[in-house]
Amino acid sequence: MTPQFDVLIVGAGLSGIGMACHLSKECPDKRVAILERRQAIGGTWDLFRYPGIRSDSDMITFGYSFRPWGEHKVLADGPAIRQYIEDTAREHGVDGLIRYGTKIVGASWSTEHRCWTVAAHDETTGKQLTFTCKQLVSCTGYYNHDQGFQPKFPGEEHYQGLLIHPQKWPEKLDYRGKHIVVIGSGATAVTLIPAMANQAGHITMLQRSPSYVMTVPGYDKPAAFLSYFLPRRWVYGIARWRNLRLQQLVYKAARRWPRQVRSWLLNNVQKQVGPDVDMQHFTPKYNPWDERLCAVPDGDLFRVIREGKASVVTDKIKTFKEKGVLLESGRFLEADIIITATGLQLQSLGGMVLTVDGHKVEPSKQLTYKGVLLEDIPNFSYLFGYTNAPWTLKVEMSADYLCRLWRHMDAVGSDVMTPRAPAGEKLEESVLGSLQSGYVQRGEHTLPRQGRSLPWRVLNNLKADRTMLLHDPVADAWLELRGPTPSRAVPLARRAA
Template structure:
């Protein structure tokens, strides 16, 4: 027998950074709404619970990576993964959303039922295997954009012959012993550049093997200016100033990189040159692309460069020919011996956490849809997704997206409206995806799965914090493109609630 769905006003999918932040905003701005967060894992944290490799940390400063309503409680610029996860737990507790999380819920599908004017979600409990069903008036996806079950692993000839440990950082073995081992880290992105100094202290030697270089900049590990200001000014003033300052710096760096790419390229490379030995071969840190065509990697207090200068780590650039029993052979003929190979080769794009979206049983082709103000999906009723920035700290966009969703829900309540639906009546879709501004490998691989970019606002993703703030926080809700309807049915939540015993069966809180 199919159980009646457990009903909520708003359902949030994902208890990571975006999901916890969105739930807190709803608590603050829509306090009358009954909400729940559905999380596949057994703990809060999302990315910061999944990734457990040595040295994991943010690649954005914490004053802007933290929530706007709850400043990051420290002066460490790039925080470690466990600290970020604890920050999320503390935030969820402070805003009383921890009790609203349903853990171990693996969702298969979400279908909008036009007759009931509800979203009906189906899934199963990952521990018991029992089915679970939910319904809601408004659905919010906070699942990010990559597949948590499997990272990207390129097919390398001979990999099966390797006699050592062959590891992807997304699934780091807890008991891995890398002391006095020769390690090769394949990759040149943020994960690889984080792993190298973290492993170098105990390993015999760490080699970062890259096909092509990335831009790397060093940032202070500790905010000395804020530490000084805290001696004279209230804490809230200092943290608000630090957040404002860092947003301005980040935005200037991005804009300058786009307007004066040659100048910024020289500036970034000059910083690298100063951090490395005089005789170091700079081709290992000279990318073929312009700054911010891909994300820029940040390292705290030169730790990555210090590992290289110490001789505990090195960088090699070249194409892999094959892997053999002892290590890696490059196309150049060079052999790199290894006891452990770590494939920091990136992620696989996945939207909505792999859940199938449909309307009245008809599949919604996400990759053919536009996004409205980068928050709602074209032609999909009462559904939004929170998608952070790729050219700035993720949370900057996640915060203002959540605040827009709250504005939208309150507007609909005020005007007694039940359904919102963005409609593209002009055919604004382009062939590129919403992440086409980046040339990273994972973006190219996942282009087919992502929504389309539009040729004009509000269907065009701006990636511009200043403009997005004006649009999402101050712009009119009713603009003639977002359409509204009054509902035909009055669904009483009590008719779709489960008993407490049934609830315990399908969800672990």
């Protein structure tokens, strides 16, 4: 069986397009295709269409290093990010590689044929499709695109208003003058509220427990100033270096001195909400970076609260009523619209079912190798970004590593790579590590595991990952490489004891 493609990429979002762009530069001779279930480029940024959707990382570091973000707006909105990904694909000539409306059902590896066979179907015509490839790369993220997390609330069948999950936002929703309750306190909630507050009659954030909310500048004034005097590439380099250092400083300080960072964050909130707002609504019970910090540009959330256009209630829901929500405290929140910003549902590999020589593989039982490959699965990779820094930083390094690895395999006459972990390495800890967010606790059992030490441990450390992925040799004792025929077989590296 002759593979149709050398590399098959699943997903045309930020990760998939980034992977394809790296391939076009580093491995231009490879036959590549991108399978995308949706009818457009963008992934997450095409799926989510709720008001105010934006990045929660600055675009200087969230954007691709090979195509610098050209604006001085710090947090970009969803349409701008989607356009950025589309423009990148077009400029690097990978937009023509995409096959839209293609839902992957499963992928099976054959040792005999030394390739993957991918079963899919065209969601428009219903036609069954089959693809074969040497290397299969999943760029599907880690959550279910079909359905967000929608808890069942007591009495919700009696509610007569509109109940919406942000992942399924109605097109052209008219919420002018409406009373709105947003259930949740995470990144989606703190984005929705200031975006809707000016047109809503009133909007309330109803939270069971608070999250840390940090103000970031909406506009990069230092970079804008420097752009009058310095070349664009210099300004970009300076701003990117500065932002990366600041991100790492805040994260490391939060892990080392949690009480001091907590005090700093809460003091900043207090200054912006003013003396009339009870700080219990912004004082979490956990330490900073046990869950991701929520970023708001120029304190827009705090501004609409100060102006009385929005409010925050910390309580538990007793039951839904016909006209709103009754809380356990006895308070009633009137609501024409209730938005359940209750989070995501985790899912590995976009729901794709993997088999190796007829045996089903459970990703949640496999170790991750260098945060890119999966234990005992030949010629398969899974691009997974950072959780404590901009996602794209890790994805780009992973894509660069894969290109290095594939070039090395070509050079030594190998066509199959398989990570093999030593006995006793596996821990019952997912690749999301110590994050305690609700969506992580609910679904981490679906994600790959990590080990006790490198290369099986996910460090979420930019410096260490840069060394491991970009500079360390690609051949080591844990990566088994084999050639296509006995005469070209590459001797197995000795496994660690």
